[in-house]
Amino acid sequence: MTTQTAPPAGAVPPPGAPPSDVPARARPRRRSPLRGRSALGWAYAMPTAVFVGLFFVVPVALVFQMSASDWPLLAGNRGVNLPENFVDVLDNKYFVPSIVFTLKYTVITTVLLLGLGLGLAMLVQESSRWKGFLRTAILVPSALGLASASLLFYALYSPQSGPISPLLGRGDDPVSFLGSPTAALWSTVFLVVWRYAGFYMLLLLVGLQGIPGDVYEAARMDGAKPWQVFSRITMPLLRPSLAMCTILCVTGSILAFDQFYILTKGGPDNSTITVVQLIYTMAFGGQNDLGRAAALSIIVLGALIFINAGQLLGMRKTDEK
Amino acid sequence: MSTTRRNSRSLRPVAGLLAAGLLLGTVAACGDDDTAQGATNGSVEGVDDGTTLTLWTRAPMEKQATLLVDAYNATHENQVKLTITPNDDYVAKVGAAAGSDSLPDLFAADIVYVPSWTSQGLYTDISDRIEALPFADDIAQGHVEAGTYDGDEYILPFVLDLSVMFYNKDLYREAGLDPEAGPTTLEEYAEQAKAIQALDKDGVSGTFFGGNCGGCTLFTWFPSVWAGGEEVMNAEGTESLLDGPVAQDVYAVYKDLVDSGTAGPGTKDETGATWTGPFQEGKIGVMAYPATLLSTAAETVDVGVVPIPGPDGGESTFVGGDGIGISKDAKNADAAWNFMSWLMSEDAQVEVLAKNNDVVSRTDLANNEYAAKDPRLVTINEVAGKGKTPVSVNFQEAFNASDSPWLTLVRDAVFGDGTNVESDNAEITAVLDQ
Numbered sequence: 001m002t003t004q005t006a007p008p009a010g011a012v013p014p015p016g017a018p019p020s021d022v023p024a025r026a027r028p029r030r031r032s033p034l035r036g037r038s039a040l041g042w043a044y045a046m047p048t049a050v051f052v053g054l055f056f057v058v059p060v061a062l063v064f065q066m067s068a069s070d071w072p073l074l075a076g077n078r079g080v081n082l083p084e085n086f087v088d089v090l091d092n093k094y095f096v097p098s099i100v101f102t103l104k105y106t107v108i109t110t111v112l113l114l115g116l117g118l119g120l121a122m123l124v125q126e127s128s129r130w131k132g133f134l135r136t137a138i139l140v141p142s143a144l145g146l147a148s149a150s151l152l153f154y155a156l157y158s159p160q161s162g163p164i165s166p167l168l169g170r171g172d173d174p175v176s177f178l179g180s181p182t183a184a185l186w187s188t189v190f191l192v193v194w195r196y197a198g199f200y201m202l203l204l205l206v207g208l209q210g211i212p213g214d215v216y217e218a219a220r221m222d223g224a225k226p227w228q229v230f231s232r233i234t235m236p237l238l239r240p241s242l243a244m245c246t247i248l249c250v251t252g253s254i255l256a257f258d259q260f261y262i263l264t265k266g267g268p269d270n271s272t273i274t275v276v277q278l279i280y281t282m283a284f285g286g287q288n289d290l291g292r293a294a295a296l297s298i299i300v301l302g303a304l305i306f307i308n309a310g311q312l313l314g315m316r317k318t319d320e321k
Numbered sequence: 322m323s324t325t326r327r328n329s330r331s332l333r334p335v336a337g338l339l340a341a342g343l344l345l346g347t348v349a350a351c352g353d354d355d356t357a358q359g360a361t362n363g364s365v366e367g368v369d370d371g372t373t374l375t376l377w378t379r380a381p382m383e384k385q386a387t388l389l390v391d392a393y394n395a396t397h398e399n400q401v402k403l404t405i406t407p408n409d410d411y412v413a414k415v416g417a418a419a420g421s422d423s424l425p426d427l428f429a430a431d432i433v434y435v436p437s438w439t440s441q442g443l444y445t446d447i448s449d450r451i452e453a454l455p456f457a458d459d460i461a462q463g464h465v466e467a468g469t470y471d472g473d474e475y476i477l478p479f480v481l482d483l484s485v486m487f488y489n490k491d492l493y494r495e496a497g498l499d500p501e502a503g504p505t506t507l508e509e510y511a512e513q514a515k516a517i518q519a520l521d522k523d524g525v526s527g528t529f530f531g532g533n534c535g536g537c538t539l540f541t542w543f544p545s546v547w548a549g550g551e552e553v554m555n556a557e558g559t560e561s562l563l564d565g566p567v568a569q570d571v572y573a574v575y576k577d578l579v580d581s582g583t584a585g586p587g588t589k590d591e592t593g594a595t596w597t598g599p600f601q602e603g604k605i606g607v608m609a610y611p612a613t614l615l616s617t618a619a620e621t622v623d624v625g626v627v628p629i630p631g632p633d634g635g636e637s638t639f640v641g642g643d644g645i646g647i648s649k650d651a652k653n654a655d656a657a658w659n660f661m662s663w664l665m666s667e668d669a670q671v672e673v674l675a676k677n678n679d680v681v682s683r684t685d686l687a688n689n690e691y692a693a694k695d696p697r698l699v700t701i702n703e704v705a706g707k708g709k710t711p712v713s714v715n716f717q718e719a720f721n722a723s724d725s726p727w728l729t730l731v732r733d734a735v736f737g738d739g740t741n742v743e744s745d746n747a748e749i750t751a752v753l754d755q
Contacts (some may be wrong), residue, residue, distance in 0.1 A: 074441040075418035092722060137680075160586035160599050178590045265592045265723040267533050269732055273724065284413040286725065290420075303470030 060067070060185035060301075066294035073288035075143055085295035092282075094216055095296075098273045105185065106253035107273065110195050113249055114242065117200030121232075135205075139198040146195060157263070181271030184264045188272070196252075200245050207241025208234070216264045243315045247308060254304060275300055322423060335424050344518025365453045371398040374657055375425035378403070378479070379411040380431065382643050383438025385480040385679055392673045393663055399567035399656050412717070417442055424648035426573030426657045427566075429479045432732055433716045435467045435644045436558070440714055444475035444646035446466075450658055451477065454665060459685040463640040463710035475646045478612065480674075482642030483705055484509065484540050486592065486630075487600060487615075488607035490523065490623040492517050496606070503607065503627030507545055507574045507635045511583070518583045526585030528578055529605045532736065534593030535728040536721045540607035541629065542731075545571045547632030547709055554753065557566065561749035564742045570632040572734035572742065579735055589736055592723070613642070613699045626697040628704040636709035646729040681706055720753040726752055 070081035089095060122306040124134045141149065157177035159165045177187040194306065219229050257276040265272040283293035288305065358586050378386045383405050390403045404425070406414050410455055418424045430438050440442065451474050461478045468476020490500040496516045504510035514527030532535030549567030554560060578584045585599055597614055599605045603622050609629050618624050628636035640667055647657045670681045675691040679700055692698040712720065720727040730745035
């Protein structure tokens with residue numbers, strides 16, 4: 001191999017010749033131009049590859065290892081514990097309730113956020129006079145971190161010091177925003193809708209503006225009614241944006257944590273425990289068992305891959321139609 | 322010339338990798354060093370040679386920790402760097418550091434977690450050092466016992482936090498109650514709370530407690546059970562005894578306060594983040610409260626202090642707060658011990674803690690000049706000797722966790738119909754005994 005590709009001795013410049021970059025450049029090119037190029041390509045890709053490897057592949061591999069090990073939080077790895085971690089997770093009394101609650105929450109927020117996002121996007125696209133003001137007003141909550149927004153609502157909802165409760169109820173019988181399972185769920189949904197509606201509005205607005213104006217013009221000239229324009233033109237042409245928003249929203253809602261951790265801590269009476277919160281509780285909230293928490297993380301990861309794959313597949317199929 | 326440029330460019334990533342490798346090598350070397358230290362025994366007071374020490378604690382102890390560290394740094398060559406973490410994140414932070422062998426030199430722990438943490442080897446054995454202290458027998462025994470594992474001692478008290486009854490003297494005067502006489506039984510507590518409620522003042526309630534907070538309720542209700550002559554767990558900490566007749570009486574008193582509307586708005590939802598707030602704002606008549614917050618509450622409220630009574634009298638307290646120890650990863654155990662031994666000295670206990678209205682950790686210093694000036698501190702220091710610290714390896718999961726069976730019991734007993742106490746108690750035992 002080497003003898004074939006190595007340059008003949010005669011190709012080396014005579015010792016007296018001035019050192020120039022010509023032979024240095026020519027040598028690899030003559031040897032194998034493709035290999036040199038692909039090496040360069042690898043070099044360009046290397047920084048990203050290193051980052052992905054270091055901050056994504058390695059942690060995921062570590063979670064896989066944890067899920068297969070007996071790994072108490074404070075004591076570290078204590079050897080293989082393979083089926084037990086997963087069996088313990090499935091046996092946990094909050095496993096099924098947390099999945100049911102997470103799915104319920106996901107359906108509610110996805111329907112509300114996408115519906116409201118689309119409505120707001122069409123509103124701020126149509127109205128001309130208040131456009132700038134409206135867009136800003138709706139988008140501003142998105143500039144707030146979710147944890148900060150949750151803390152803000154924690155204070156607003158507080159029956160002791162919050163301003164809303166006394167307005168709605170009488171002194172002796174204050175309105176309790178987080179006191180019952182239903183109230184806690186809807187109070188949290190309200191916070192999330194407030195925080196994210198502007199974000200989805202923006203995404204869908206971009207999609208709306210990507211629909212060429214002449215399509216609408218043609219429809220109007222054909223005498224289409226507003227409802228027909230919406231259902232036959234806007235919706236089909238908006239599908240890629242809607243699909244992306246659905247994937248974002250479903251994934252985000254299944255991974256919900258901050259808002260419940262701050263507002264409800266899974267209460268009242270363990271009625272608002274999400275799957276990620278259960279992972280946190282297993283790891284840091286008493287059981288202090290990283291192995292079990294990692295096992296549940298793996299289950300959630302698998303479920304998410306499955307759901308996202310299904311969504312992407314569904315998208316592709318409708319595209320082909 | 323361009324050849325050299327090419328070379329240097331292609332060498333750069335290699336150099337980077339080499340540097341990374343060197344870094345990794347040093348980290349690994351540090352890790353190896355740690356195991357070798359901690360065995361050497363310095364003098365009784367440890368070493369004060371200008372070492373920089375790191376100390377971690379959680380936010381509820383911020384006031385005391387800051388005062389202590391400032392006083393130590395001002396008088397010693399060693400300098401302590403204090404890191405304060407929010408209460409709810411502290412276990413996660415310590416856990417992550419323990420897993421990567423990067424614990425600070427000294428770290429405090431909620432005393433109820435100490436049995437679990439010592440059993441997992443997070444602290445260095447300091448039995449010999451403690452025994453060498455001339456006042457070893459006068460150190461708060463609840464903390465020392467909680468920090469004893471397999472006969473070895475790992476922990477000294479950092480800040481004692483006791484639960485006591487606080488009442489608002491101004492509201493007592495308004496309601497025609499004696500401002501110098503707080504409740505001596507739980508029945509009286511309920512009567513006085515209802516009298517405050519009967520004032521019907523806007524925003525003012527008779528009493529308050531963290532109804533959705535396992536840690537708050539155990540801290541304030543266990544003393545009533547002890548005062549009534551019952552235990553909350555067996556001696557091994559493997560069986561819950563929270564369904565006894567006295568415990569049932571305690572739940573009944575609190576249930577009555579909730580049902581009669583005497584407990585303030587938000588009692589049922591309070592997860593513990595703001596459970597001490599309403600009293601400081603002067604909105605609550607009487608409630609069980611952490612003694613460490615006396616000086617804070619006294620800024621805004623004329624506070625009266627009495628011990629937490631049982632249903633028919635008696636008194637007790639939860640000896641909580643934080644214990645402190647030298648971590649397994651401490652780089653300089655002798656210097657770290659210097660801080661710990663100073664912490665137990667009269668300078669720290671009297672001139673820092675007692676001077677700032679805090680409880681001392683040494684019984685022989687309970688009657689100091691500062692405590693004598695304030696009868697409330699005398700009350701707190703006296704009841705400290707009658708209190709208890711429950712010990713169980715699975716305490717956090719059984720009682721403090723947000724999904725703990727104890728919290729389920731509390732909510733069933735006080736906000737529900739109160740018929741599930743036996744089965745809920747069995748659930749606590751199931752967690753304690755795993």
